[in-house]
Structures are given as C-alpha cells and as structure tokens.
Amino acid sequence: MPPTSKRQKLAKNARAHIHDSGSSSNTENLPLTPSNSPPIRGRPPKNTKDRKKPVDEELAERNDHITELKVLISDADTDILRLETSLATLQEAHDALLGKNKTMNTTLSLKRKAETSYSEERTRARKRIRRLERDRDTKAQTNAAAAAPNARLHAYENDTHTTALTNALCRKQDLLNATQKQLYASEKREKRAQLSYKTMKRAYDELRVWKPTESGEFTNVSRELVRNLSYTGCAAGKVAFAISSCAKAFGIEIRGRLMSARTVGRVIDEGGKYGELQIAREIMEAEVFCESSDGRTHYGLTIEGRHVTLRVPSYAPDADNSDKSTWTTQTRFVEVVHALDHTAQRQFNGTVEMATQIADTYSRSPLAARERRTMDKNHYWRKKLAESKDHAANGKKAFRISAEHKKDIIIHDLGRVAMDEADISTSHILTTILSITDEDLAAEGKLTAAQLSSLSTEARSLLVEDVLERKIGEDRFDALTPAEQSNKCTHFFGGCCCHKDLNVVEYGYKSVQRIYSELDNVQVPPPVLLANKANAATITEGSKDSAAVQNAIDSSTSGGIKLQLIGSLLRHKDGERGYQDKATIFIRRRKFELYSLDEPSKFPDVSNTRYGCYTYAAAEIVCFHGIIQELVTEVINAKTKSGPENHVEKNVLKGLNCAVTMTELVALALYGVSVSWPYMATVRSTKDRPVNLLSLTDLHRKLPLFCAHIAANPHTLLDPTTLQDQLTIDGQPFLDEFLLVSIRQLQPYLRNPFLMISRMFAGCETGWIIFTPEFHIGRTIARLTPEQLATLHVPVTNDCSKGILGTFKGHTKYRPNSTPHSFTNQTRTQRNNTEAFIKKCCDRKDKKYVMREVRKDGMGQKRAKFQREWAKLQREKAEKALKRREAAALKKKSRASRLAAT
Structure with missing residues (x-):
C-alpha cells in the first residue's frame, strides 16, 4: 500500500475538526432549558439585543465553517484534478506498454464514474450553499426574531448537509485510496509484464537465431542434426540447403556457415566412431554377450554384418547408469564390412579385426582415461559366450575356430595369473622356459623357420613369454575338473530358429521323395514330371533309350517342390515378368465371390526364399487351386494370340491336375499349419520384448516328439474328434481353419495321403533332432550355470544380421556411391542410441579425440x-x-x- 500523502493527512485533520465543531454546535437535539428554550408567545422578549447577538454570532460561525468546508472542498478538488492528471499520465504509459489491459480499463471506468458522481454532488452542494446564502440574507432582512428559529433550522440543515458532505468526502477519499491501491497494483503488474516481455523477447531472439558454430567449430547440436538428416535420406550435398530451407520456413535466422558435403561425411563418420566407443564400453560393462553374424554377396563382393546382444543402460538424462537392474537387453549393430570371401577363417579373421579395432579405439580415448581402464582385444572373447548364425557349414566351422581361440585365451589367462601368484616356484618357471623349443615358438607365432630366425631379440622375448604363459596355463587348465573347464570355456552355437524350420522342411520333403524309390511305382506312382523347356523338348523328340533323354529325365524335377513355377508365374521376383497384380486382383475378387473372404491375395514369395514361404504357398494352392486354374486359363484365353500357353503355364496346369503333386502339397501345408507356423509365431519377437533362445528348451525338446507322434498317427490331423493340444505344437487352434476343410474335400482324390503325411513328419522329426543339439539333455544349454542363464541372452533368429545386409542393399540402390563403411557409421549411430550415449557419457575431450581419429583413419x-x-x-x-x-x-x-x- 502506498504511503499517505500530505494532502490526505490535511483532509483527514479537517474532517476531524468539522466533526468536533459540528457535534459541539448541534444544540437542537439537546433538551430545552431556560437558556435555550424559545420565548413564550404573548410575552415581550427580554433584552432583545442580547438574545439576537448570539444568533448572529452563531450564524457567523456557521458561515466560517461553511467557508472552511469550501476551502477543503476546493483543496479536495485540486487534489482530485492532480490525481486525474497523474492517473491520465499513468494510463497513457500503461496503454503504450500493455495495450489492451482489461483490468486497467475496468479500474479507470470506476474512477470516472466516481469523479462524475463527486462532481455532481459538488455542484449540488454549491447550489445548495448559494440557495442557503440567499435564504439567509432574505430572512435576515425581514424579521430577526422570526429568523432565529429559521436560522437554527437552517443551521441544523447546514450541519446535516455538512455531515453528509463530509461523509461523501470520506467515501470519495476511500474510493480514491482504493483507486490508488489499484493503480499501485497495476503499476506492479505493469513492471512484471515489462520484465516478462523482456524475458520472452530475449528467449525469442535466442530461438529465432541459430548458430551452427561456436568458436569456429560446429556444435554438437548441429552435428546431431546433420546425422539425423542424413539418416532420413538427405544427401550430403543437400544438407545445408535442407537446413536453410527449414529455417526460412520456421522464421529462424542462421548466423554462421553451414556444413559442406565433405564435412557432413566426416560428421557421419564421427557418429560411427562414437558408436565404437559405445560398443566397447558396453562390452566392458556387460557380464556376457552373444554375437550374431551373416554374409552375402553384393555386386560380386562378399559383405558381412555383425551384431552383439547384451544388457545395456538406457542413457536417459535422469537414469542411473550404474544401476544394472534398470538395464535392458538390446541388440547392437556393430558393422557391415567387405570380406575377401565367406569362408570360416575369413569370418573369424573379420571378427578378430573388429574386436581389435574397437578395443584400440576405446583404450586410447579420454573416456577410458576418465574411467581408468583399458580394453585389450581378448576382452571381447572373454565376454562372448554364444554365437548366433545360420545353420551353414562355414558358420559352424567359424564357430569352432572361435571356440578354440577362446580356449587359447583362457589358457593364457590362467598361465598369466599363475605366474603372478606367489605359490609358483621360480625354478618351475625357469624349467618351463628351458623346455621351450623353436618349434613351440613357431607354432605360437604361426611363423616359418626363416621368419622365426629373423625376429628381433625383443620380439623373440615376447614370443617366449607367450609360450611360457601357454604351457603354465595348460597345466592349470588340465588340473581343473571337466565342469570347471566347461564353465570357463563356455561358448555355444545358437542357430537361427527360422533357419532350423527351413532346414527341417527340407528334411521332411526329402523323406517324402524317398517314397518313390523305396516303394513300387505302381503302388505309389511318382508325381508328373515338370521338365524345363529344353529338357521337355529333348524328352519329346528323342528316343526313350537314348542317354540324352535319360539325362533330361534325371535332371528334371517334379512334385510339390516345383512351387517355384507357380511363384514365378503369379509373383515373379522380376516385377516385369509373370502375372503380378493381375493375379492379385483376380484371386482376391474370386475369393470374395466364392467364399466371402476379403483378404490380401499376394501369392507367397517363393521366388525369393522367405521363411515358411513353401508351406504357405502349399496351403494357398490346396485351398484355392481351382481359382488358380481359372486364372491361368483366363489369361491364356485373353492373349492376343488366344489358345497356346507358354511352357510355365503348361507345367503349372499339369501340376495342379496331378493327384500325387497335390498330395505332397497337402503334406507340406499340414506340417506348416500344425508345426511351422505356430513355431515361428512363438519364436519371433518384437524389439521391445525379445525372446531368449535359452528359454525355449522345452519347446525344442517337444518338437521331435510331436512330429514322431503325428508320423505314427497321421490320421489324427484330419480327424474331427482329435483333441486340440494334439493338433498343433502350441496347443492353439489352427491358424487356417479353411485349410482343413479344403483338405477334407480333396481327400477322395488324393493318392496315399496318410503315407505322405507320415513320411513328411518322420523326416521333420529327424531334422529337428539334427538342428537342435544345443537343447538336448546334457548338452550346451543344460551345462550353463544359473548365473549365465540369468545374464546371457541369445537371439532366437538371425534376422538382425540378415536384415542389415538387405538394408545395405536397399541403401546402395538409392545411394550408389555409398560404401559399407559409411553405411556402418550412419546406421550404428541411429540404431544403437548413440546420440543419447554422446550426451550422457562424452565430453569435449572425447569430441576432439573422435574428430582426430576420423580424420586420421x-x-x-x-x-x-x-x-x-x-x-x-x-x-x-x-x-x-x-x-x-x-x-x-x-x-x-x-x-x-x-x-x-x-
């Protein structure tokens, strides 16, 4: 509240004085006494002059009081005018700063109303005063005796009116005080609004202007922005244009230079180098991890992709990275790299080179210096407990080489620890050194005799030290129990579950094919021969006993495996060949017309080998073979030269009309709906909730038993009374109920369906036994310790490594100048949450280190x-x-x- 002004104090004192004088002169309310009682009518007044004098004096006093009130009112008017001037000045300043201030407008409106009311009251008071003065003068001239009562009455009225004016003045003063308080509050709000406006303007100016550089160096924000733009598909030479265009659209001013295409490439490589630091640090922090890898050819050269699966922190700003209970299992992308070939030794050498590189990058970094530790290249192998690969011969051989290398590292570690212990004697060490031969040195260093003799003294000493560690380590390793040896050298092969199923289907179909060679062709005739165009011409034109015809027959195939013919006709991998969308539109329309099925009708992609594509294609043909025949016939008739079908169309129609071929397709489809599809639905997982291969032991032990049961009782699949848990591997309803209905309708036309089904599942039983050795009782997974089972996560599929190679292929399709190195750096940053790692764990020294490393590499x-x-x-x-x-x-x-x- 503002302090009381001098004029307010003066007005307050005047009101107190008026109140005191009014109360002392107000005698009309007093009881009548001889001194103040009116004269009695009929009696002459005593001493009239003496009685008239007090009345005149009293009127004079009243006039004086009225004059004083006029002075006070005049002062109040002056104060009000000054306040009005001050208020107007404040109002103008307030309007200039805040504009439309509704609260102030309301206050000013009240003030104006108060001023108007006060002005009207003052005018009426002046009129009343002038009227009273005129009445007083008139009545004083007529009769003094008669004027006395009237004077008293007027005095009383004047007192009453004065009191009313005083009260009105008090109310106006209170209103003025309230208005001053409101003005004071408005001034405070105005100051706060000005401060807020300045703060907001400063923040707006900061946001409106973006500086890509700081002290001549691009900031971390601009580097992250460039990496994100590059990942979304922006070319390096267009990054600056994209940033400036967006800034212009958003009303942002860019002060400073933007990155050139060369700098953009280096910034992307910096992200990859940060990713190396991140992977190395996470491997150091993790207790165990699993490596995944795969390879393929790309433009005639071999490329390999690698991932590691381990528990990692989230790198959230408010997260405690030291609390491992908050860590989650993630699959980190490591690299896509060129390889000379995809042999087992090349795969192993590539892993060694990768482990050496990330260990060297981390050990020389300021991050390792702050954490006071280093990473040697063998640390990667100590932490690696499993590998996830395809079920290929080179992959399993590479796994064996890797396991031997890990055992060698463990032996060296045992020897090094033993040499550091005090219980080993010096004489034993000397004896072991003396027993080292040149053959041991050559074997340890993988050197020839000439290379060994050319070694320097220092290099030979290091080689002797390695051999010494090995020999002492071998003694210590041999002293361990078999369980301890197995625990220290834990390294098992976790094959891709989808490849397991793919290979098992092949085993099952080969078992079906052996029926025709094992049994009489009359009892079980083979399916119709579906020869290619050249072989068909040879068979048709040649003599039956010629070697060429026999060779053509032997090289031709038949049966359900020729699904690739229908696949190449309906959905060829070359988009310009085959029926393509014509087949999709026709089949979808006919499905809806005949069966009220409104579902996508793209034929399974058997032209490109997809997981489960053959069983899905077999089910599609079994259910809708009539629609496919109708489609092929309609396309043949709609040709420009109507009538002749091409060779593929002819073979497709022959296969669809062959009862034995359809029986093989029924066996494939039944295996898919009862085992393959629910199995893949179980093992496939999302990124947020990955499935651990170690948790699927019961499922993989059940698979051979389930297939053996169906092989012994094939009729149960088509028996409506069979319990649900005996029909599918997961005990759930069939994923395609329409398939069972279609098979039952086809059953009278099939040839030996239960024999085919039995052989199919018998072959699959053998396949599951062969491709799930890690789940057998007493094998690798059963020998894992509880701690290893709790910390190790093995991916159920190799989709990550296989998928990254496909991603690289698509990447180079639109970026033909891209290399595996640039793709690795870009993808590693985005997939591994590297930007969060940079913000959480890296500082300016790490930034300088990464910049130097990228420009040095x-x-x-x-x-x-x-x-x-x-x-x-x-x-x-x-x-x-x-x-x-x-x-x-x-x-x-x-x-x-x-x-x-x-």
Whole structure:
C-alpha cells in the first residue's frame, strides 16, 4: 500500500475538526432549558439585543465553517484534478506498454464514474450553499426574531448537509485510496509484464537465431542434426540447403556457415566412431554377450554384418547408469564390412579385426582415461559366450575356430595369473622356459623357420613369454575338473530358429521323395514330371533309350517342390515378368465371390526364399487351386494370340491336375499349419520384448516328439474328434481353419495321403533332432550355470544380421556411391542410441579425440588395401584353378597314352 500523502493527512485533520465543531454546535437535539428554550408567545422578549447577538454570532460561525468546508472542498478538488492528471499520465504509459489491459480499463471506468458522481454532488452542494446564502440574507432582512428559529433550522440543515458532505468526502477519499491501491497494483503488474516481455523477447531472439558454430567449430547440436538428416535420406550435398530451407520456413535466422558435403561425411563418420566407443564400453560393462553374424554377396563382393546382444543402460538424462537392474537387453549393430570371401577363417579373421579395432579405439580415448581402464582385444572373447548364425557349414566351422581361440585365451589367462601368484616356484618357471623349443615358438607365432630366425631379440622375448604363459596355463587348465573347464570355456552355437524350420522342411520333403524309390511305382506312382523347356523338348523328340533323354529325365524335377513355377508365374521376383497384380486382383475378387473372404491375395514369395514361404504357398494352392486354374486359363484365353500357353503355364496346369503333386502339397501345408507356423509365431519377437533362445528348451525338446507322434498317427490331423493340444505344437487352434476343410474335400482324390503325411513328419522329426543339439539333455544349454542363464541372452533368429545386409542393399540402390563403411557409421549411430550415449557419457575431450581419429583413419586407404588384397586373392585362385586343370589334363593325357600303348 502506498504511503499517505500530505494532502490526505490535511483532509483527514479537517474532517476531524468539522466533526468536533459540528457535534459541539448541534444544540437542537439537546433538551430545552431556560437558556435555550424559545420565548413564550404573548410575552415581550427580554433584552432583545442580547438574545439576537448570539444568533448572529452563531450564524457567523456557521458561515466560517461553511467557508472552511469550501476551502477543503476546493483543496479536495485540486487534489482530485492532480490525481486525474497523474492517473491520465499513468494510463497513457500503461496503454503504450500493455495495450489492451482489461483490468486497467475496468479500474479507470470506476474512477470516472466516481469523479462524475463527486462532481455532481459538488455542484449540488454549491447550489445548495448559494440557495442557503440567499435564504439567509432574505430572512435576515425581514424579521430577526422570526429568523432565529429559521436560522437554527437552517443551521441544523447546514450541519446535516455538512455531515453528509463530509461523509461523501470520506467515501470519495476511500474510493480514491482504493483507486490508488489499484493503480499501485497495476503499476506492479505493469513492471512484471515489462520484465516478462523482456524475458520472452530475449528467449525469442535466442530461438529465432541459430548458430551452427561456436568458436569456429560446429556444435554438437548441429552435428546431431546433420546425422539425423542424413539418416532420413538427405544427401550430403543437400544438407545445408535442407537446413536453410527449414529455417526460412520456421522464421529462424542462421548466423554462421553451414556444413559442406565433405564435412557432413566426416560428421557421419564421427557418429560411427562414437558408436565404437559405445560398443566397447558396453562390452566392458556387460557380464556376457552373444554375437550374431551373416554374409552375402553384393555386386560380386562378399559383405558381412555383425551384431552383439547384451544388457545395456538406457542413457536417459535422469537414469542411473550404474544401476544394472534398470538395464535392458538390446541388440547392437556393430558393422557391415567387405570380406575377401565367406569362408570360416575369413569370418573369424573379420571378427578378430573388429574386436581389435574397437578395443584400440576405446583404450586410447579420454573416456577410458576418465574411467581408468583399458580394453585389450581378448576382452571381447572373454565376454562372448554364444554365437548366433545360420545353420551353414562355414558358420559352424567359424564357430569352432572361435571356440578354440577362446580356449587359447583362457589358457593364457590362467598361465598369466599363475605366474603372478606367489605359490609358483621360480625354478618351475625357469624349467618351463628351458623346455621351450623353436618349434613351440613357431607354432605360437604361426611363423616359418626363416621368419622365426629373423625376429628381433625383443620380439623373440615376447614370443617366449607367450609360450611360457601357454604351457603354465595348460597345466592349470588340465588340473581343473571337466565342469570347471566347461564353465570357463563356455561358448555355444545358437542357430537361427527360422533357419532350423527351413532346414527341417527340407528334411521332411526329402523323406517324402524317398517314397518313390523305396516303394513300387505302381503302388505309389511318382508325381508328373515338370521338365524345363529344353529338357521337355529333348524328352519329346528323342528316343526313350537314348542317354540324352535319360539325362533330361534325371535332371528334371517334379512334385510339390516345383512351387517355384507357380511363384514365378503369379509373383515373379522380376516385377516385369509373370502375372503380378493381375493375379492379385483376380484371386482376391474370386475369393470374395466364392467364399466371402476379403483378404490380401499376394501369392507367397517363393521366388525369393522367405521363411515358411513353401508351406504357405502349399496351403494357398490346396485351398484355392481351382481359382488358380481359372486364372491361368483366363489369361491364356485373353492373349492376343488366344489358345497356346507358354511352357510355365503348361507345367503349372499339369501340376495342379496331378493327384500325387497335390498330395505332397497337402503334406507340406499340414506340417506348416500344425508345426511351422505356430513355431515361428512363438519364436519371433518384437524389439521391445525379445525372446531368449535359452528359454525355449522345452519347446525344442517337444518338437521331435510331436512330429514322431503325428508320423505314427497321421490320421489324427484330419480327424474331427482329435483333441486340440494334439493338433498343433502350441496347443492353439489352427491358424487356417479353411485349410482343413479344403483338405477334407480333396481327400477322395488324393493318392496315399496318410503315407505322405507320415513320411513328411518322420523326416521333420529327424531334422529337428539334427538342428537342435544345443537343447538336448546334457548338452550346451543344460551345462550353463544359473548365473549365465540369468545374464546371457541369445537371439532366437538371425534376422538382425540378415536384415542389415538387405538394408545395405536397399541403401546402395538409392545411394550408389555409398560404401559399407559409411553405411556402418550412419546406421550404428541411429540404431544403437548413440546420440543419447554422446550426451550422457562424452565430453569435449572425447569430441576432439573422435574428430582426430576420423580424420586420421582415411577410409580411402583401407578401401584401396582391400581392393589390392581382393585382386591378389582372385589372381591366386585363378592360378591355382589353372594349374589344377592343367594337371588334370596332363593326367588324363598320360592315362590315354598308357591305354593307347596297351
């Protein structure tokens, strides 16, 4: 509340004085006494002059009081005018700063109403005063005696009116005080509004202006923005244009230079280098992890993709990374890299090179210096407990090489620890050193005798130390129990579950194919032969006993496996060949017309081998073979030259009309609906809730038993009374109930359906036994410790590594100049949550280190080195093949000459 002004104090004192004088002069309310009682009528007044004088004095006093009130009122008017001027000034300032202030407008409206009311009251008071003055003068001139009562009455009225004016003045003063308080509050709000406005304007100015650089160096924010734009598909040369265009659209001013295409490439590589630090640190922090890898050819060269699965922190700003209970299982992308070939040894060498690189990158970093630790290349193998690969021979061989390498590292570790202990004698160490031979050194260093002799003294000493560690470590390792040895060298192969099922289907179908060679062709006739165009011409035109015809028959295939014919006709992998969308539209329309089925009708992609595609395609043909025949016939009739079908169409129609071929398809479809589809639905998982292969032991032990039961009782699948848990591997209803209805309708036309079904499931039983050895009783998973089972997570599929290779193929389709290195750096940053790691764990020193490393690496040199090595390897392969052919030709020529001589 503002302090009381001097004029307010003066007005307050005047009101108090008026109140005191009014109360002392108000005698009309007093009881009549001889001194103040009116004269009695009929009696002459006593001493009239003496009685008139007090009345005049009293009127004079009243006039004085009225004059004083006028003065006070005049002062109040002056104060009000000054307040009005001050209020107007404040109002103008307030309007200029805040504009439309509704609260102030309301206050000013009240003030104006108060001023108007006060002005009207003051005018009426002046009129009353002038009227009273006129009445007083008139009545004073007429009769003083008669004027006395009237004077008293007027005095009383004046007192009453004065009191009313005083009260009105008090109310106006209170209103003025309230108005001043409101003005004071408005001034405070105005100041706060000004401060808020300045703060908001400052923040707006900061947001409106974006500076990509700081002290001549691009900020972390601009680097992250560039990496994100690049990941979304923005070309390096268009990043600056994209940023400036967005800034212009958003009303943001860019102060400073933007990145060039070369700098963008380096910033992307910096993200990849940060990713190396992240992977190395996470491996150091993790207790165990699993490695996944796969390979394929791309433009004639081999590329390999690698992932690791382990428990990692979230890197959230408010998360405690040291609390491992908050960590989650994630699959981290490591790299896509060129390889000379996909042999087992090359795969192993690639993993060693990758582990060495991330260990070296981390150990030399400021991050490792702050954490006071380093990572050697063997740390990767100590933490790796499992590998997830396809069920390929080279993958399993690479796994065995990796397991031997890990055992070698464990033995060296045991030897190193034993040498550091005090209980081992110096004499034993010296004896072991003396027992080391040149053969041991050559075997340890994988050197020839010439290379060993050319070693320097220091290098030879290091090699002797390694051999010493190995020999002492072998003694310590042999002293362990078999269980302890197995625990220390834990390293098992977790094959991709989808590849397991893919291979099992192949085993099952091969078992079906053996029926025709094992049984009489009359009892079980083979399916119709579906030869290709060349073989069909040879078979048709040649004689039956000719070798060419027999060779054409032997090289031709038949049966349900020829589904690729229908796949190439309905959904060829080349979008310009086959029926494509014509088949989709026709089949979908006919499904709805005949069966009221409104579902996607793209034929399963058997042209590109997909998981479960053959069983899904078999089910599609069994259910809708009539629609497919109708489609092929309609397309043939709709051709420009109506009538002749091409060779593929002819084979498709022959296969659909063959009862044995349809029976094989029924066996494939029944295996899919009862085992394959529910199995893949169980093992496939989402990114947020991954399934651990170690948790599927019961399922994989049940699979051979279930297949054996169906092989022994094939009729149960088509028996409506069979219990649900005996029909599918997961005990759930069939995923395709329409398939069972279609098979029952086809059953009278099928040839030996239960024999085919039995053989199919019997072959699958064998396949599941072969491809699930890790789940057998007493095998790898059963030997894991509870701690290992609790911490190790093995992916159920190898989709991550196989998928990343497909992603790279799609990436290079639209970015033909991209390399595996640039793709790795870009993808690693985005998939591994590397930006959050940078913000959480890295500082300016790490940024400087990463920038130096990226500019020092020079991928052009690595690419040139790989090209030289590949050219050398290709030349060596060509020379070896040429020598082999020359030797074979020479041997053949020598044999021919010997035969000619005899």
